[in-house]
Amino acid sequence: MSATANYLLHLADNAVVLGQRNAEWCGHGPALEEDIALANVSLDLIGQARLLYQQAAIELGGDATEDRLAYFRDVPEFRNYTLLELPHHGALVGYAKSDLDYGTTIVRNFLYSALMVLVWEQLQQSKDEQLAAIAAKSLKEVRYHLRHSRDWLLRLGDGTDDSHARVQAALDHLMPYTQEFWSGSRMEAAAVAAGVGVDVAALKSDWDQLVDDALAEATLQRPKGEGYVTQGKNGLHSEHLGFLLSEMQGLARTHPTATW
Amino acid sequence: MNAVVPTDAVQAAWTALDVLADPEIPVVSLRELGILRDVRLGADGLEVVITPTYSGCPAMGQIEDDVRATLQAAGLQGRVITQLAPAWTTDWMTDAARDKLRAYGIAPPHRCASQPLAGESPLRFVRQAARPERVPCPHCGSSHTVESSHFGSTACKALYKCLDCQEPFDYFKPY
Numbered sequence: 264m265s266a267t268a269n270y271l272l273h274l275a276d277n278a279v280v281l282g283q284r285n286a287e288w289c290g291h292g293p294a295l296e297e298d299i300a301l302a303n304v305s306l307d308l309i310g311q312a313r314l315l316y317q318q319a320a321i322e323l324g325g326d327a328t329e330d331r332l333a334y335f336r337d338v339p340e341f342r343n344y345t346l347l348e349l350p351h352h353g354a355l356v357g358y359a360k361s362d363l364d365y366g367t368t369i370v371r372n373f374l375y376s377a378l379m380v381l382v383w384e385q386l387q388q389s390k391d392e393q394l395a396a397i398a399a400k401s402l403k404e405v406r407y408h409l410r411h412s413r414d415w416l417l418r419l420g421d422g423t424d425d426s427h428a429r430v431q432a433a434l435d436h437l438m439p440y441t442q443e444f445w446s447g448s449r450m451e452a453a454a455v456a457a458g459v460g461v462d463v464a465a466l467k468s469d470w471d472q473l474v475d476d477a478l479a480e481a482t483l484q485r486p487k488g489e490g491y492v493t494q495g496k497n498g499l500h501s502e503h504l505g506f507l508l509s510e511m512q513g514l515a516r517t518h519p520t521a522t523w
Numbered sequence: 524m525n526a527v528v529p530t531d532a533v534q535a536a537w538t539a540l541d542v543l544a545d546p547e548i549p550v551v552s553l554r555e556l557g558i559l560r561d562v563r564l565g566a567d568g569l570e571v572v573i574t575p576t577y578s579g580c581p582a583m584g585q586i587e588d589d590v591r592a593t594l595q596a597a598g599l600q601g602r603v604i605t606q607l608a609p610a611w612t613t614d615w616m617t618d619a620a621r622d623k624l625r626a627y628g629i630a631p632p633h634r635c636a637s638q639p640l641a642g643e644s645p646l647r648f649v650r651q652a653a654r655p656e657r658v659p660c661p662h663c664g665s666s667h668t669v670e671s672s673h674f675g676s677t678a679c680k681a682l683y684k685c686l687d688c689q690e691p692f693d694y695f696k697p698y
Contacts, residue, residue, distance in 0.1 A: 296672035300672055303675075304674070308579070313579070314607070393607070397578075399610040400575075400577075400610045401578060403610065403698050407673060407674075411674070
């Protein structure tokens with residue numbers, strides 16, 4: 264598989280997995296406005312994923328199509344960051360009050376949007392013209408996603424004792440997963456060497472600035488974010504991705520020849 | 524046989540497509556919104572170039588179908604090309620379209636040309652405002668409005684409320 268195709272799949276998988284995850288709030292949002300907001304964010308992400316899968320399908324040739332890439336690949340073939348497949352709650356130990364925690368959703372969207380604002384900005388200069396065009400569109404969208412999640416991070420962090428504690432717990436839970444952003448991979452190195460991808464590690468200081476500014480304003484403590492470095496982008500996933508994919512892919516796999 | 528000569532075909536297509544309305548905001552045309560980019564003569568005949576607004580805009584499929592049906596009704600053959608670059612921006616919206624949006628109850632978008640382009644880094648002397656400019660209410664004109672939600676009934680709109688006339692309204696977000 265070419266370096267470009269591999270890299271396009273990484274970006275597309277990130278978008279489709281988080282899009283699917285956030286869509287779980289559809290009909291269950293903590294407020295009507297947030298229900299609509301998360302559905303809109305998902306719509307943007309799934310739209311970006313479609314454009315990226317379409318381009319990957321052209322790169323791959325043969326019988327590859329956007330639907331084949333989204334619906335007929337299995338867990339080890341997905342190259343998304345592990346952070347994006349995690350459920351909307353922390354580790355379920357002790358007492359688990361709820362399996363949908365909005366603080367977790369907001370923190371994840373914030374950490375990832377802050378990264379993607381920087382990534383899409385750089386990818387506008389990609390040697391792959393179609394990827395550069397997708398980046399220019401996605402950048403406009405992710406700026407709104409960052410604004411939305413950052414606003415809520417502030418509201419929850421600098422809110423009540425309960426909201427503060429819950430969003431701090433979500434941050435403590437999720438921050439270690441961001442180590443995967445900065446750990447290199449052959450897939451990314453090949454894309455950077457080809458002039459197609461962006462060196463994400465070089466964006467870390469800008470990301471730190473974005474995150475630290477928001478956390479300070481939200482009166483939250485930045486956890487160290489140490490420990491095991493996840494390997495989702497290399498195809499080694501948590502147990503959660505299989506459940507997510509089975510829901511997302513079930514219909515297409517049950518009726519593989521259906522058209523609508 | 525009355526074969527349409529090529530240049531006339533382009534003109535005829537423009538005329539037919541000029542009035543084609545956006546499926547979600549039917550008071551404005553695709554041309555006024557900047558979605559309909561070009562009608563030209565390609566190697567295989569007429570080509571109509573459209574560009575998506577938001578990446579996930581569900582209206583794009585409908586727009587493509589509408590363009591095809593309109594061409595067919597005008598007796599023209601052509602294909603629809605979706606082009607991403609340059610990325611669509613609300614700055615392409617004509618003044619006439621902005622007026623129509625306002626009359627329809629949607630506050631038109633502010634200009635966003637100040638967003639830095641690729642490779643440019645603007646000098647900033649003041650911190651960028653955390654909040655966007657005031658959005659005047661399309662019903663009563665008051666600037667005494669608040670944002671209820673960044674996201675509204677479609678990907679391109681935010682939800683606002685007027686504190687004077689108490690009416691909720693949509694704001695077409697700058698993109």
